[in-house]
Amino acid sequence: MADRSGSATAGRAPTVDRPHDIRNVVLVGHSGAGKTTLVESLLAASGVLSRAGRIEDGTTVSDHDEVEVRQQRSVNLSVAPLWVDGTKVNLLDTPGYADFVGELRAGLRAADAALFVVSAVDGVDGTTRMLWEECAALGMPRAVAVTKLDHHRADFFEVVAQCQAEFGEGVMPAYVPVFGGEGGTRMVRGLLGLLSQRYYDYSGDTPVETDPDPELLLDTEPMRAALIEGVIQESEDETLMDRYMAGERLDNAMLVADLEAAVARGGFHPVVALSALNGVGVPELLRELPLACPSPVERPLPPVATPSGEEVTGLRCDPEGPLLAEVVKTVGDPYVGRVSLVRVFSGTLRPDRAVHVCGRGLADRGHQDHESNERVGPLGVPLGRRSSPVGRVVAGDICTVAKLSGAETGDTLSGADRPLRMPPWTFPEPLLPTAVRAEHTADEDKLSQAVSRLTAEDPTVRVEVNSETHQMVLWCMGEAHLDLVLDRLANRYGVAVRTEEVVVPLRETFAVPAQGLGRNVKQSGGHGEYGICRIRVEPLPSGSGLEFVDETVGGVVPRQYVPSVEKGVRAQMEQGVRSGYPMVDLRVTLYDGKAHSVDSSDMAFQKAGRLALKDAADRTRVAMLEPVDLVAVLVPEEYMGAVMSDLSARRGRVVGSDPAPGGRILVRAEVPQLEIVRYAVELRSLSHGTGTFTRRYLRHEPLPPQLAKEYATAAP
Numbered sequence: 001m002a003d004r005s006g007s008a009t010a011g012r013a014p015t016v017d018r019p020h021d022i023r024n025v026v027l028v029g030h031s032g033a034g035k036t037t038l039v040e041s042l043l044a045a046s047g048v049l050s051r052a053g054r055i056e057d058g059t060t061v062s063d064h065d066e067v068e069v070r071q072q073r074s075v076n077l078s079v080a081p082l083w084v085d086g087t088k089v090n091l092l093d094t095p096g097y098a099d100f101v102g103e104l105r106a107g108l109r110a111a112d113a114a115l116f117v118v119s120a121v122d123g124v125d126g127t128t129r130m131l132w133e134e135c136a137a138l139g140m141p142r143a144v145a146v147t148k149l150d151h152h153r154a155d156f157f158e159v160v161a162q163c164q165a166e167f168g169e170g171v172m173p174a175y176v177p178v179f180g181g182e183g184g185t186r187m188v189r190g191l192l193g194l195l196s197q198r199y200y201d202y203s204g205d206t207p208v209e210t211d212p213d214p215e216l217l218l219d220t221e222p223m224r225a226a227l228i229e230g231v232i233q234e235s236e237d238e239t240l241m242d243r244y245m246a247g248e249r250l251d252n253a254m255l256v257a258d259l260e261a262a263v264a265r266g267g268f269h270p271v272v273a274l275s276a277l278n279g280v281g282v283p284e285l286l287r288e289l290p291l292a293c294p295s296p297v298e299r300p301l302p303p304v305a306t307p308s309g310e311e312v313t314g315l316r317c318d319p320e321g322p323l324l325a326e327v328v329k330t331v332g333d334p335y336v337g338r339v340s341l342v343r344v345f346s347g348t349l350r351p352d353r354a355v356h357v358c359g360r361g362l363a364d365r366g367h368q369d370h371e372s373n374e375r376v377g378p379l380g381v382p383l384g385r386r387s388s389p390v391g392r393v394v395a396g397d398i399c400t401v402a403k404l405s406g407a408e409t410g411d412t413l414s415g416a417d418r419p420l421r422m423p424p425w426t427f428p429e430p431l432l433p434t435a436v437r438a439e440h441t442a443d444e445d446k447l448s449q450a451v452s453r454l455t456a457e458d459p460t461v462r463v464e465v466n467s468e469t470h471q472m473v474l475w476c477m478g479e480a481h482l483d484l485v486l487d488r489l490a491n492r493y494g495v496a497v498r499t500e501e502v503v504v505p506l507r508e509t510f511a512v513p514a515q516g517l518g519r520n521v522k523q524s525g526g527h528g529e530y531g532i533c534r535i536r537v538e539p540l541p542s543g544s545g546l547e548f549v550d551e552t553v554g555g556v557v558p559r560q561y562v563p564s565v566e567k568g569v570r571a572q573m574e575q576g577v578r579s580g581y582p583m584v585d586l587r588v589t590l591y592d593g594k595a596h597s598v599d600s601s602d603m604a605f606q607k608a609g610r611l612a613l614k615d616a617a618d619r620t621r622v623a624m625l626e627p628v629d630l631v632a633v634l635v636p637e638e639y640m641g642a643v644m645s646d647l648s649a650r651r652g653r654v655v656g657s658d659p660a661p662g663g664r665i666l667v668r669a670e671v672p673q674l675e676i677v678r679y680a681v682e683l684r685s686l687s688h689g690t691g692t693f694t695r696r697y698l699r700h701e702p703l704p705p706q707l708a709k710e711y712a713t714a715a716p
Contacts, residue, residue, distance in 0.1 A: 016088050019296045019317045019396030023089045024343075025289060026111035028104065028135070030125045031073060031096035033117045034147035034276055036062045039080050039093050041276040045286050046082040048383070061384035062093040067487050075484050077103040077329055079341065079382045079398055087290035090398050098127050098689055099481035101428050102460035106328045106409070108134070109425050110343040110398055113141040113263075113293040120146050120154035123162045126636070126690030132167050133662055141294055142269045145285065149177050149188045149275040156273055167269065170234060172227050174259075174270040175284060176220060188280050191273055192216060194224045195255050202280045231255060234262035256291075264294045296396030301345050307358050307371055307421050315346050319394040323347035323355065324420050325413040327404070330457045332492065338456075340401045341382065342393075342413065345422075349393045349401070349413070351379050356419040357404065358412040370406065373416050377403030408456045427459045429694065430475035432680040434482055435503070436489075437472065439496035447472070450493035454485060461485060468582065469503040479681055504673045506711060507625035507700050508576050508583045513538045516616025518568075518608035523599060530596035531604035533557060533565050536589040537616045542625075542699035546570060549589040557593035561605040565590055568609025577617040579624065579711070584700065588613070624708040625700035627673045632666055633683065635691040640665045642686055650675035651704075670698060674707075 016022055027035040040052035040060050053059035058069035062078040074095040081090045092107040094100075108114070114135050118124060135142055144167075146159050156177050163171045173194065180189040180203070190201045192212055199212035228250070232241045240258060243250060262268035270292065274281035296317045304312040304324060315321060324346040331339045342349065349355075352375060359370035380387030380400040393399040407413070410427075414420035438447040451463050451474070462475040476482040489495045514537050522529040540547060548566045557565065566588075573583040593608075631652070635643050644654050644667060652671035660666045676695065683691045703711065 021087050022396040023290050023293045024111045026092040026107040026114050028114050028131050029117035030128050033119045035117045038276045041282045045282050048082045064385035077107045084290050089289050099478035110328045112299045116144045120148045120156050120159050121151045123159045124166045129166050141263050141266050144271040145274050147274045170267050171269045172230050175272050177273040194227050231259045234268040263292050302422050305421050307419050317395045319348045321346040322418050323415040327407050327411045330409050340404045342401050343398050344393050344395050346395050351376050354416040355413045356416050357407050358421045372406050409459050430462050432476050433473045433502045435471040435473050435500040436497045443495050447495045450495050468505045506581045508581050509585050510539045511621040511623040514616040514620035516612040518612025520608040528599040529604040530599035531608035533593035533608045533612050535612045538587045540585040544585045547587040551591040558595050564602045564605035565609040568606035569613050572610040572613045578622045624703040626703045628698045628701050629695040630698045631671045631695045632668050633693040634666050635687045637665050639687045
């Protein structure tokens with residue numbers, strides 16, 4: 001971002017007619033870095049607000065949800081538009097806490113540039129590093145805002161050096177703070193623009209632009225030279241490089257143009273210095289946002305296809321083109337129903353028009369492929385909780401759409417006469433399970449409806465009703481995410497729930513072969529029951545299920561009753577024979593039996609099959625089995641030893657490790673599910689928020705004897 005003179009234009013927002021006059025900027029950074037406070041300062045400086053709100057008072061535009069007000073932290077993606085010299089800038093404020101990465105990715109999808117907000121006190125953490133890599137993978141232009149310069153522990157230059165070490169040499173300051181103070185105090189007195197070499201004095205009641213002190217220019221000359229070289233190199237302007245190497249004084253306007261080109265290309269990342277609380281650097285940032293950030297026209301559209309999968313080419317950000325938009329977020333409003341936050345990529349969206357809604361097909365989240373035509377409800381320009389009506393929304397802009405009842409997060413909106421589909425962005429997999437139950441039996445149906453709405457709004461929530469344990473399990477991103485979900489169930493949907501420990505579904509199997517007799521003989525006059533069968537039972541490898549073999553000869557068990565024995569064996573396996581856990585992986589061989597011409601029946605031999613399996617179990621050792629997952633943990637190399645030791649302590653077997661990009665290691669291990677119920681929380685603590693993992697079911701294995709005794713009485 002190059003510094004320029006001039007001021008932002010405040011006033012009423014005019015209608016946007018051209019994508020060239022739009023900028024979509026997502027604010028990214030760790031929790032507590034000052035993103036929401038910066039948005040408030042920018043809104044106040046641009047005239048959108050008469051006074052900036054405060055997080056402590058619950059009066060900010062971004063944190064308007066009752067949960068955010070209570071917890072005093074962002075949990076939702078929020079949009080705040082402002083106007084600068086005829087350009088509309090949509091600021092997308094994202095949560096910084098790792099649990100809400102789904103909201104962050106929605107913001108990245110809707111934006112064309114990212115402003116990384118880094119605290120001058122705390123510096124760069126592991127989460128911020130991961131977010132930078134994610135933006136780099138998307139090719140998104142990035143800049144850095146170093147905030148909290150007013151704090152007594154702030155160190156701007158140390159944090160810039162840290163950003164350069166973590167993000168690369170393309171990170172360079174465009175503004176540097178100037179400190180001063182009396183009596184040993186240290187405060188920010190102003191900013192120096194390195195390219196323009198203008199000084200912005202904040203020591204008075206209002207900022208003043210002046211000529212800098214010559215000594216200050218001399219001290220900052222090395223930084224200015226590095227900035228100019230970096231800009232020219234990244235912009236690939238060979239003519240300007242030749243002139244610079246020849247010692248020619250370069251025109252500031254040319255440097256500014258090259259800087260903007262370098263930022264748009266994604267290889268150069270300017271740093272601005274800010275103190276949002278006292279306004280230092282806010283006017284400078286406000287001026288630069290529409291200048292340094294690319295317009296939607298300059299950014300390529302995501303891949304587009306027809307609903308049948310045929311690739312569509314030639315689309316661009318054109319208001320006259322075919323309609324192509326995406327639902328980046330959905331919110332349930334108690335008064336107007338479902339409200340969708342929509343980014344328009346092509347065409348013009350108008351209210352009361354039919355659109356084609358094409359679903360994502362996120363089957364692993366309980367979603368299904370869906371297509372339908374719906375009529376667009378009222379359109380609005382969002383500003384926190386408020387939304388101002390608007391008559392149309394052109395390509396490149398962001399708006400709210402009411403009453404799209406069938407649209408979910410990630411769905412594509414297109415013309416009813418030309419259906420299109422965009423590939424969904426990657427949603428993180430929720431890995432923290434929690435069992436929930438309605439506090440009152442009468443609320444069970446209400447709970448199911450509320451959970452269904454939550455999963456439609458938030459793709460990072462997954463619900464599972466386990467047929468074995470009969471538990472409803474909510475899968476969330478972490479404890480903070482779980483707190484949010486429970487809060488919304490209670491306060492938005494009026495469902496009181498209680499949480500329970502998740503029951504891991506165990507199994508039983510035969511440890512060694514055995515034989516069993518099933519004798520079901522009840523003859524006391526009249527029609528009785530008669531069914532006798534003898535079986536051999538052998539254990540099979542994990543995942544084999546039941547293999548039923550008929551070896552009877554001579555009709556000792558009539559042919560029509562052989563399936564009845566198998567049915568009885570299967571029913572008893574589902575119920576278990578010792579601790580109530582289902583029995584699996586057996587070969588059951590029916591080799592003998594006896595029937596009665598009158599009293600034998602299908603039910604009689606079903607009962608005999610049940611009794612035979614129980615009898616065989618009484619004659620041998622039954623082993624309890626636990627599910628084992630293949631866990632893949634991705635962590636920075638410095639945490640690899642701690643992670644491997646922790647996995648071993650969880651009865652895990654490390655099966656390999658491989659280097660991964662960014663100085664990280666992928667550790668693979670086979671770990672019992674009993675040991676990783678809360679691993680999403682524990683890994684975050686172990687790796688200081690830098691570790692991620694995936695898991696998938698592998699097989700069932702025998703439970704150690706000491707644990708088998710503990711769980712023998714805890715069957716569902």
